[in-house]
Amino acid sequence: MDMNVINTTEERPVAVRLRDAYKRFSVSNVILRGLNMTVPEGTVYGLLGPSGCGKTTLLHCIVGRSELDSGEIQVKAKKKANVGYMPQEIALYNEFSIMETMTYYGRLFGLSAAKIEQRTNELLTFLELPAKSSIVGRLSGGQERRVSFAVALLHDPQLLILDEPTVGVDPVLSASIWEHLLQMAANGNKTVIITTHYIEEARQAHTIGLMRNGQLLAEESPAQLMLRYNCSNLEHAFLELSKKQHTSTIGREDENCNIEEYPMPKQKPMVPLQHDTNCSFKRIVAQLMKNFYWMKRNKAIMCFLLLLPVVQCFLFCLCIGRDPHGLKVAVVDEELENGISGCHQLPSTGCNFSLPLSCRYLHQLQRRTYKLIEYTNIESAKIAVKRNKVWGLVYFSSNYTSSLVERIMENKDASELSMELSEVNIWQDMSNQYISNLIRRDVLDGYIEFLQKVFFDCGWPPRLANIPIELGDAVYGNNNPSFSHFTAPAIISLFEFYLPMVFTVGAILMEKMAGLLERSLVAGVSVLEVVLSHMVVQFIVLSMQTTLMMLVLFVLYDNPLKGSLVWILLMLFLTGASGMCYGFMVSVMCDTDTAATFMGLGSFFPLAMLSGMMWPLEGMHWILRSVGWILPITLSTETFRALSARAWTISHPTVYKGFFSSLGWICFFLFVTMLVIKRNNGLRTKK
Numbered sequence: 001m002d003m004n005v006i007n008t009t010e011e012r013p014v015a016v017r018l019r020d021a022y023k024r025f026s027v028s029n030v031i032l033r034g035l036n037m038t039v040p041e042g043t044v045y046g047l048l049g050p051s052g053c054g055k056t057t058l059l060h061c062i063v064g065r066s067e068l069d070s071g072e073i074q075v076k077a078k079k080k081a082n083v084g085y086m087p088q089e090i091a092l093y094n095e096f097s098i099m100e101t102m103t104y105y106g107r108l109f110g111l112s113a114a115k116i117e118q119r120t121n122e123l124l125t126f127l128e129l130p131a132k133s134s135i136v137g138r139l140s141g142g143q144e145r146r147v148s149f150a151v152a153l154l155h156d157p158q159l160l161i162l163d164e165p166t167v168g169v170d171p172v173l174s175a176s177i178w179e180h181l182l183q184m185a186a187n188g189n190k191t192v193i194i195t196t197h198y199i200e201e202a203r204q205a206h207t208i209g210l211m212r213n214g215q216l217l218a219e220e221s222p223a224q225l226m227l228r229y230n231c232s233n234l235e236h237a238f239l240e241l242s243k244k245q246h247t248s249t250i251g252r253e254d255e256n257c258n259i260e261e262y263p264m265p266k267q268k269p270m271v272p273l274q275h276d277t278n279c280s281f282k283r284i285v286a287q288l289m290k291n292f293y294w295m296k297r298n299k300a301i302m303c304f305l306l307l308l309p310v311v312q313c314f315l316f317c318l319c320i321g322r323d324p325h326g327l328k329v330a331v332v333d334e335e336l337e338n339g340i341s342g343c344h345q346l347p348s349t350g351c352n353f354s355l356p357l358s359c360r361y362l363h364q365l366q367r368r369t370y371k372l373i374e375y376t377n378i379e380s381a382k383i384a385v386k387r388n389k390v391w392g393l394v395y396f397s398s399n400y401t402s403s404l405v406e407r408i409m410e411n412k413d414a415s416e417l418s419m420e421l422s423e424v425n426i427w428q429d430m431s432n433q434y435i436s437n438l439i440r441r442d443v444l445d446g447y448i449e450f451l452q453k454v455f456f457d458c459g460w461p462p463r464l465a466n467i468p469i470e471l472g473d474a475v476y477g478n479n480n481p482s483f484s485h486f487t488a489p490a491i492i493s494l495f496e497f498y499l500p501m502v503f504t505v506g507a508i509l510m511e512k513m514a515g516l517l518e519r520s521l522v523a524g525v526s527v528l529e530v531v532l533s534h535m536v537v538q539f540i541v542l543s544m545q546t547t548l549m550m551l552v553l554f555v556l557y558d559n560p561l562k563g564s565l566v567w568i569l570l571m572l573f574l575t576g577a578s579g580m581c582y583g584f585m586v587s588v589m590c591d592t593d594t595a596a597t598f599m600g601l602g603s604f605f606p607l608a609m610l611s612g613m614m615w616p617l618e619g620m621h622w623i624l625r626s627v628g629w630i631l632p633i634t635l636s637t638e639t640f641r642a643l644s645a646r647a648w649t650i651s652h653p654t655v656y657k658g659f660f661s662s663l664g665w666i667c668f669f670l671f672v673t674m675l676v677i678k679r680n681n682g683l684r685t686k687k
C-alpha cells in the first residue's frame with residue numbers, strides 16, 4: 001500500500017512552523033540564515049542536507065535543546081510530553097535493561113505500569129529487539145539505536161522528531177520503520193520530522209526539506225521536486241538546487257562585500273515547548289527510580305562510595321596522632337663501668353648514692369619505650385645521630401651521681417663544677433619537629449619523675465624535685481592532648497564536603513556528557529526536579545557515610561564527642577549540602593570529566609590547607625589567615641571542634657558562625673549554578 005497518498009497540497013493545520021530563523025554559535029559559525037519551514041500536521045517531513053549543514057541544530061531548536069537568536073518557532077504540540085524525540089547520539093543508560101529504560105521514560109511521560117508493559121511488548125516485537133531483560137550496553141549499535149527509537153515512540157506522541165533513526169539499521173527493518181511512520185501519520189494524524197543521510201529513503205516522505213547553507217532550498221513533495229527539475233532521483237534534484245543557490249550567493253557576496261547582516265533582537269525568541277509544571281511529584285519519583293536502577297547496577301561504585309570514608313577514617317585513626325614508639329636514643333654514660341646492661345642488676349629504688357643515679361634516670365626513659373643504644377664516646381654517638389641511626393644523644397659525666405648529690409645537698413652553695421657535671425647533656429636531631437618535641441618532652445618529664453622518686457626514697461619532699469609550675473586539669477580536652485583529637489573534626493568535615501561533591505559531579509556529569517540529561521529535559525523533566533531527586537539520593541548516601549564515619553571516629557576510637565549530637569549532625573548535614581551544591585556548580589561549569597577533576601583537585605588542596613586541618617589558623621601567614629576563614633570548611637570545622645570537644649552551644653559565636661558560613665556557601669554555589677544554567681540555556685554540554 002502506498003502511504004504517500006496524503007495530499008499535502010490540501011490545507012492542513014500546521015504542526016511546526018519556523019519563520020526567519022537565525023542561529024549561530026559564533027560570528028563565523030552561522031548555522032541558520034533566515035530559515036523558513038512549514039510542517040503540515042499528519043505528515044512525514046524528511047529533512048535532508050549535507051553533513052554539518054545544521055539539521056540537528058534545527059531539530060534542537062524545535063525541541064528546546066537550543067534557542068534561536070532571532071525568528072519564530074511555533075509547535076502545535078505545545079507541551080514537551082506531546083513530543084517524542086530521538087537524538088542523534090544513543091543517549092541511553094548503558095547499565096539499564098530495556099525494560100528499566102522503558103519504565104523510566106514511561107514514568108516521565110506519566111504512563112501507568114500496565115501501559116508501559118503493553119507498549120514495550122509492542123515496540124519490542126515491531127523493532128525486532130531482544131528480550132526486555134537485556135542490558136542496553138551489551139546490545140549492538142543498531143539494537144541500541146532501535147531502543148532509542150522505541151523510547152521516542154513509547155508514549156505515542158503527537159509530534160515525533162527523529163534524528164537519523166535508520167543509521168545502522170538493516171534495510172528490511174529500515175523499510176518497516178518508514179512504513180510504521182507513514183501509518184502513524186495516515187491513521188493517527190501524527191506528524192514526523194525525520195533527518196536521514198539516505199536520500200532515496202526520504203523519497204517516502206510526504207514533504208522534503210532540502211537544507212543548505214542555513215536555508216531550505218526547497219520544501220515540497222518528492223514527486224513535485226523531481227518533476228520541477230526534471231530528474232529521476234532526489235539526489236540530482238538536490239544537486240541542481242545547490243548549484244542554483246551557489247550562483248545566487250556569489251552574486252550577493254560581491255554586492256555585500258562578504259558582510260553578512262545578522263539580526264540581533266533585544267529579546268530572544270520564545271521557546272516553543274513548555275513544561276506542564278516546573279515540579280511534578282511523578283517525575284521526581286521517575287528520577288528516583290532511575291537513580292535506584294543505576295545504584296542497583298553499579299554495586300561496586302556504591303560499595304566504594306560507602307566504604308571509602310570508613311576505610312579512610314580507620315586509616316586516619318590508625319596512622320595519625322599516635323605517639324611514635326621505640327625511638328632509638330644513644331647513651332654515653334661515663335659513670336657506668338659495665339655499661340647500661342649493668343643497670344639491670346642494680347635496684348631501681350632506695351637512697352643509696354654509692355650506686356649510679358644515671359641508671360635510674362635511664363630506667364625512666366626505657367619505661368617511656370625508648371630504645372637505648374650505648375656508645376663509648378660522644379663523637380661516635382654524634383656520628384650515629386648524623387647518620388640517623390638514633391634520634392639523639394644522652395650524656396652523663398663520670399662524676400654524675402656525686403655531683404648531683406652535691407647539687408641537691410649544697411643547693412645554693414654547690415660548686416660550679418658539680419653544677420656542670422650534674423647536668424645531663426643532650427644533643428638531638430631536630431629535623432623532625434614532632435619526634436624531636438616528643439623526645440624533649442619525655443626527657444624533661446622523665447627527669448622530674450626520676451628525681452621525685454629519689455627524693456621520696458630519701459624521705460625528702462618530692463615536690464621539691466618538681467619545677468614550681470602546677471598544671472591544673474585541662475578546661476577542655478585533657479592534659480595530654482592528641483594530634484588526632486585536633487584533626488578528627490577537620491577530617492570528617494573534609495569528607496562531608498568532598499564526598500557529596502564527588503558523587504554529585506560524577507552523577508550529573510555522566511548524564512550530561514552522554515546526552516542523558518538533555519534527553520530527560522526534552523522529555524519534560526525540569527532542572528528543579530533533577531536537583532531535588534539528586535538531593536534525596538545524595539542525602540540517603542551521605543547519611544550512611546556519616547553514620548559509618550561517626551562510628552569509627554567516635555565510638556571505635558576515643559575522639560571527643562561531648563556536645564549536642566543534634567547540632568553536630570546538623571552541622572555535618574549543612575557541610576554535606578554545601579559540598580553537594582559545590583558539585584552542582586562544578587558539573588554545570590565543566591563539560592568534561594577532565595575539567596571537573598582539575599576543578600575538584602585544584603580546590604581540594606587549598607581548602608584542606610587553609611581549613612586549619614593541618615595547622616592552626618593562628619599560625620598562618622596573616623594574608624592567608626584573613627582569607628582562610630571565608631572558605632567553605634574552615635568555620636564549619638571550628639564549629640565542629642567547638643561542639644564536639646568543648647560542648648559549646650549554638651549561642652556561642654564560634655558555633656553559629658560555622659552554620660552561617662555553610663548556609664552562605666550553599667546560597668553562593670546555587671546562585672552561580674543558576675547563573676551558568678541561565679547563560680548556557682540549560683544543562684547541556686558545549687558540543
Ligand SMILES: Nc1ncnc2c1ncn2[C@@H]1O[C@H](COP(=O)(O)OP(=O)(O)OP(=O)(O)O)[C@@H](O)[C@H]1O
Nearest residue numbers: 025029031050051052053054055056057058686687
Ligand atoms: N554547541 C555547538 N557549538 C559550536 N558549534 C556547533 C555546536 N553544535 C553544532 N555546531 C556546529 O554547527 C554545525 C551544524 O551542526 P549539526 O550537527 O546541526 O549538523 P548536521 O546537519 O546535523 O550534521 P550531520 O548530518 O553530520 O549530523 C557544525 O559545523 C557543528 O560543528
